[in-house]
Amino acid sequence: MAGHGRGRTARRGRAAGCVLAVLLLGAACSAPGRAPDATAGEVQRVLDGRAAAVLKHDADGYLAAVDPAATGLRAAQGAEFANLAQVPLTFWAYRVNGVERHGATATAAVDLRYRIQGYDTAPVTAGRTLTLERRGARWYVTGDRPARGAAQLLWQQGRVTAVHGAHSLVLGVGQEPARLHEIAAAEDAAVPAVSAAWPGKWAGRVVVLVPGSLEAMAALLGAPAASYRGIAAVTTGEAGGAGTAPADRVIINPDAYAVLGDLGRTVVLTHETTHVATRAHTSPATPMWLSEGYADWVGYRDTGRTAAQAAPELQKAVRAGALPADLPTDADFGFDGGADRLARAYEGGWLACRMIASRWGEAALARLYTEIGEQAQREGAAEKAMGDQLGLTPREFTAQWRAYVRAELG
Known part of the structure; x- marks a missing residue:
């Protein structure tokens, strides 16, 4: 492959594209005579009813929170509710983090929290930004979109x-x-x-x-x-x-x-x-060559693939006289260097883990991974773990890895 x-x-925390960011809006001006947090409480009650309707599979109850005049939104929200029918939810809730109110309209920063039955031990959180309008004694949702940066x-x-x-x-x-x-x-x-x-x-x-x-x-x-x-x-x-x-x-x-x-x-x-x-x-202490290399090592573990079969791009480089001088850096796993560089990074990390498993054993490889991951920061983590588990300094390990790559792919 x-x-x-x-x-x-x-x-x-390490890849910005996957962080579900929440737009936190501070409480702003409310209507005269109304406590600043009263609107947030009223909106929370509306959303509590909406959440209960999701778990009851009650489409009418779900749409009761949406402005009756917002026909387009009601249609979209109805379709979204129907899309959820087969998702085995065990928890669905909203948490209002802040509200900006301007008379009869408001914007709320909300966390949608949900849990899939049998899989999630804690809720998944997605930031939402809701716009609302007050009609009579209650608030209705007039807009629902992802918070800034949310997926x-x-x-x-x-x-x-x-x-x-x-x-x-x-x-x-x-x-x-x-x-x-x-x-x-x-x-x-x-x-x-x-x-x-x-x-x-x-x-x-x-x-x-x-x-x-x-x-x-x-x-x-x-x-x-x-x-x-x-x-x-x-x-x-x-x-x-x-x-x-x-x-x-x-x-x-x-x-x-x-x-x-x-x-x-x-x-x-x-x-x-x-x-x-x-x-x-x-953890942040875990270098990409180890996390991605270990995942590839497990992936190829029972396939019988040779080094040449699993690392074709790195083999091309080695045979062209471009043996890597060092282990792949985190930057090598980025996309700005092109597909070939990315492939060589994965292959180099895989060969490093393959070498450890073959020379020190699979248990030592797992211990190395665990010990590095237990550290709070990158600096010094690999040095200590390599010394403890392999009896080598990083420089000595890199030299052995380079020789191993040359022997397997040259």
Whole structure:
């Protein structure tokens, strides 16, 4: 599989495209004689009723919060409600963070919080900006849009089809059910493969989102489509997330995923599932060569692929006399250097992890990953962990890695 077809992780806190930012609006002027926080409380009560309607599958109750005169919004919100029908929700709530009121109109900064049954141990939060109008004694929603910097939600793209696997929940929009079942089967195979390689405790289940296009995928990430062209999948999640964090989401780029063969799809989903499994042990101290290299190492672990087969771009460079001088940097995993540079970065990280597993053992590789991830900052983390687990300095490790790359690919 070509390197540019691999998956990619998008860490909250380390990848700006996947942060669900919330626009916090301070309380502003209210009507004379009205306490500044009264409007927020009134809006909160309206939204509490709307949230209860979602869990009761009550379309009329959901639309009761929308201005009767806003016919276009009511139609759009009704369609969005219908799109949610197959999503197994166990929690749905709104939290009003701030309100700006100008007479009979207001703008509210709101957190939508939801939890998928059996997968999320904590709510997923999405920032929303609502506009409202007061009619008589109550407020009605007249506008509902993502907060500044927030991403689109899957059910805002169309009706969601849900496929339940043994270890997975696949939610798709604009996809044939047969394709979603194929992805669920592949994910169900990836989960035990990851558990066999990663000794750490993890949930052992994955939510996979399959939007209708590359552009729709980018909208779910709040990023330009060009950033993910050729990337088959990404994993969104909270670096260092523990049991109080919502479940990660594997988001598939249907355009790139469709052109992969069976092996490529297996590697991609196993790679992304590894990010889910290792998330609690991934931190700002973890270099990209290790996090992406480890995910690729797990992905290729049981495939029988040789170094030359799995690292073609790096082999071209080595045979052209361009042996890397150092391990891939985080910048090498960016998109501004082109697909070839990105592929070489993934392949170099994979070979580093492959070398560790073959010389020091798979358990030592996992311990190295865990020890580095336990550190709060990058500086000094690799030095200590390499010394503890491999008995090497980073300089010595890099020299061994360069020799290993030359031997395997030269």
